[in-house]
Amino acid sequence: MNYKISKAAASLSPSLTLAIDAKAKAMKAAGEDVVGFGAGEPDFDTPQHIKDAAAKALAAGFTKYTPSSGIPELREAIAEKFKRENGLNYKPSQVIVSCGGKHSCFNVIMATCEAGDEVIIPAPYWLSYPEMVKLAGAKPVVLQTSDKTEFKVTPLQLRAAITPNTRLFILNSPSNPTGSVYSPDEVKALGDICVEKNVLIMSDEIYEQLLYDNAKVRSVAGFSPEHQAHTVIVHGFAKAWSMTGWRLGFLAAPEPIARAIDAVQSHSTSNPTSFAQKGGVAALTGPQDHLPKWLAEFDKRRRFAHQKLNSIPGISCVNARGAFYLFPNISETRLKSSDFCAKLLEAEKVAAVPGIAFGADDYVRLSYATSMANIEKGLERIERFCRSLA
Numbered sequence: 412m413n414y415k416i417s418k419a420a421a422s423l424s425p426s427l428t429l430a431i432d433a434k435a436k437a438m439k440a441a442g443e444d445v446v447g448f449g450a451g452e453p454d455f456d457t458p459q460h461i462k463d464a465a466a467k468a469l470a471a472g473f474t475k476y477t478p479s480s481g482i483p484e485l486r487e488a489i490a491e492k493f494k495r496e497n498g499l500n501y502k503p504s505q506v507i508v509s510c511g512g513k514h515s516c517f518n519v520i521m522a523t524c525e526a527g528d529e530v531i532i533p534a535p536y537w538l539s540y541p542e543m544v545k546l547a548g549a550k551p552v553v554l555q556t557s558d559k560t561e562f563k564v565t566p567l568q569l570r571a572a573i574t575p576n577t578r579l580f581i582l583n584s585p586s587n588p589t590g591s592v593y594s595p596d597e598v599k600a601l602g603d604i605c606v607e608k609n610v611l612i613m614s615d616e617i618y619e620q621l622l623y624d625n626a627k628v629r630s631v632a633g634f635s636p637e638h639q640a641h642t643v644i645v646h647g648f649a650k651a652w653s654m655t656g657w658r659l660g661f662l663a664a665p666e667p668i669a670r671a672i673d674a675v676q677s678h679s680t681s682n683p684t685s686f687a688q689k690g691g692v693a694a695l696t697g698p699q700d701h702l703p704k705w706l707a708e709f710d711k712r713r714r715f716a717h718q719k720l721n722s723i724p725g726i727s728c729v730n731a732r733g734a735f736y737l738f739p740n741i742s743e744t745r746l747k748s749s750d751f752c753a754k755l756l757e758a759e760k761v762a763a764v765p766g767i768a769f770g771a772d773d774y775v776r777l778s779y780a781t782s783m784a785n786i787e788k789g790l791e792r793i794e795r796f797c798r799s800l801a
């Protein structure tokens with residue numbers, strides 16, 4: 412059989428973060444002492460009251476199809492969250508619950524982009540954005556940034572990249588992979604341009620709650636009704652509630668886009684898992700006291716790792732203000748990021764993700780969603796590795 416693979420599917424690169432993670436886990440399973448900095452998820456357990464709510468729903472037989480875009484109770488709780496925490500008014504009909512934040516992103520791109528469209532993506536980017544854009548048949552337009560600007564795209568860069576074909580601008584703050592956070596003024600400046608040029612913004616705010624050094628975030632949708640009308644906010648339960656495996660995310664969009672996404676979702680996945688949605692309600696309406704504890708722990712690790720990395724020859728690292736990643740510059744080692752990571756795993760059994768996966772070959776991504784003991788051990792090994800290169 413001569414299998415035909417669609418052009419769109421054949422154009423995709425496999426997820427490098429998942430590949431490295433799989434290799435490190437296989438080495439670990441084989442009894443090797445691997446230190447993993449690859450994790451894209453918090454190392455804390457989902458808070459108990461959230462698990463209890465889902466377990467109770469499961470036991471009560473809440474196991475059937477729900478409305479495709481989510482149960483009304485959860486869509487209302489999400490609209491309430493946007494009101495309470497972001498000062499944003501959304502009707503529950505503008506809120507779509509999906510099978511993860513990634514799925515929300517996918518739905519936005521599928522519902523708004525097609526062949527001939529351009530999507531502006533600042534690099535370093537979350538690696539799935541350009542692949543989703545290609546799947547929709549549209550063209551990713553990548554704007555390079557560097558550690559010199561804390562990986563932030565400038566209004567000048569954005570304005571110069573917009574053409575009559577620009578359909579979407581993707582903004583992710585706090586950022587995966589850099590941990591960079593745009594200030595409210597910086598977000599507004601980018602949003603103003605999109606309003607002026609009539610470009611839709613997909614604002615991926617999944618790390619909204621994970622902030623350090625008194626960093627402040629403001630959603631681009633919040634600056635005016637016009638800004639809100641040009642924005643789709645993507646969010647989810649994976650990071651701030653440590654629910655990666657639950658596959659539960661959400662978005663808030665202008666009504667016509669929400670309707671289109673509802674149609675896309677109803678013909679692809681249908682509803683996210685029924686009892687997981689009950690967990691989502693508990694996550695939003697229950698106590699949030701887990702978060703300060705997690706943030707204190709992340710912050711301790713971030714400070715330690717940032718300082719240690721900058722003491723290693725060949726490495727320099729700007730600090731992150733959000734999420735749980737550091738994105739050190741390794742260009743002085745003269746290794747490409749994939750060589751650096753392959754050799755590091757080989758020589759020192761340390762797993763990091765090559766920056767090339769995020770469109771930035773001079774860097775590697777280290778996740779500090781792992782224990783302090785692991786971070787200490789892993790950074791000692793990275794230091795030994797870098798000294799061996801000198």
Ligand SMILES: *Cc1c(COP(=O)(O)O)cnc(C)c1O
Pocket residue numbers: 451510511512513514537583586587615617647648649650655658659660
């Ligand atoms: C983790 C993450 C998501 C969503 O992840 P899900 O597990 O699908 O909820 C979305 N965007 C970014 C940038 C992420 O890092």
